[in-house]
């Protein structure tokens with residue numbers, strides 16, 4: 001099938017390459033000329049396991065194309081995906097300006113009927129807005145071309161995006177239009193062979209499904225973080241509690257890791273956007289508001305632990321930071337806990353020596369050159385002469401480090417472990433002041 005994808009980001013590029021890999025003829029359109037030129041040269045803008053090979057192969061065999069020419073893009077596909085960003089507006093609601101700009105572009109250039117697919121995460125009612133925008137532009141052109149807007153939210157996880165798109169848990173398709181339904185079924189048939197993964201529903205339910213999924217996952221994280229704070233104050237060990245509750249199949253082990261708060265481009269903005277949407281219809285989403293405020297507090301925790309350890313005197317201290325991305329297997333630093341930590345450290349007059357396996361360039365892009373930020377080539381070099389080590393991201397290479405080397409490299413033996421990678425008993429035995437998350441007697445530092 002001929003497919004056009006607007007927006008070559010984490011979602012659009014992966015989706016486009018995966019569709020091209022099964023034989024669809026896919027053209028990607030982006031307004032970022034640099035990104036498009038680089039992709040044509042084989043330079044992939046993001047780190048995502050398996051993506052480079054997939055993009056290179058499909059580009060070379062001609063099934064994947066890149067352009068900044070909107071007219072060329074619109075006239076390529078019968079199916080037009082909108083996969084542009086929906087960042088938070090100033091008040092936290094989803095900013096639809098990029099989505100609606102693409103809707104206008106499609107309407108300006110279309111010469112044949114189109115199926116427009118909202119892949120971006122968008123509030124309930126957005127398909128109606130996209131339809132209205134397209135109808136408006138077509139009317140201004142005196143055009144009677146037909147179109148339909150489908151909601152097809154994306155559930156991929158950064159860090160496993162290619163495999164998630166290749167083998168999705170479910171494919172949600174929101175439409176009441178029979179022709180669109182058939183086209184979407186045909187498009188996804190190669191990913192639907194093992195068993196039927198397609199769930200059809202109306203457009204508004206599909207839009208809400210995406211927010212409900214992300215808010216549910218964020219709720220699990222904030223719930224565990226809340227319990228971890230109680231565990232600290234009550235002298236319990238959250239890791240024992242985690243095992244204890246995860247063994248209940250109604251709860252399960254997934255997404256109940258305590259930590260230093262959720263980040264990334266989705267959970268924070270999607271929880272906020274649903275809260276805002278609820279306010280807009282005069283509903284107070286008490287649970288979602290709490291999920292967000294627990295997460296905000298949790299993200300301060302690494303700094304609070306350090307600050308308490310050094311009795312509020314972090315000025316002139318150097319802190320080694322392991323992990324900058326919001327989670328492992330990605331270079332994405334949007335809303336990462338490491339950013340909250342580093343910015344608090346800088347405000348307090350401390351310096352940072354940071355290392356991340358993939359996010360160093362992204363960190364450099366965000367913060368530029370700063371005297372109080374040194375991006376180090378290895379996790380070992382980040383330790384040299386530092387006063388403490390903070391683990392922000394659970395990359396596998398941080399899981400079993402050489403503790404002797406850490407001890408020799410740090411000037412004071414302090415480890416703040418935002419992901420509970422290490423055993424508090426071993427840390428104590430090795431002589432470290434160790435601050436995990438919710439590890440009973442090892443810490444008593446609930447953020448005030």
Ligand SMILES: NC(=O)c1ccc[n+]([C@@H]2O[C@H](COP(=O)([O-])OP(=O)(O)OC[C@H]3O[C@@H](n4cnc5c(N)ncnc54)[C@H](O)[C@@H]3O)[C@@H](O)[C@H]2O)c1
Pocket residue numbers: 006007008009010011012029030031032035083084085086098101102119120121122154155156157158265266
């Ligand atoms: N990142 C994720 O893990 C993830 C997962 C599921 C859903 N989503 C949702 O998917 C959407 C896209 O997210 P992302 O992380 O891929 O965003 P992104 O910021 O990585 O990429 C967006 C791309 O859209 C391009 N763009 C903006 N305006 C454009 C226009 N008018 N025409 C063509 N291109 C344009 C930008 O240049 C950029 O390359 C968001 O709504 C997000 O919430 C993201």
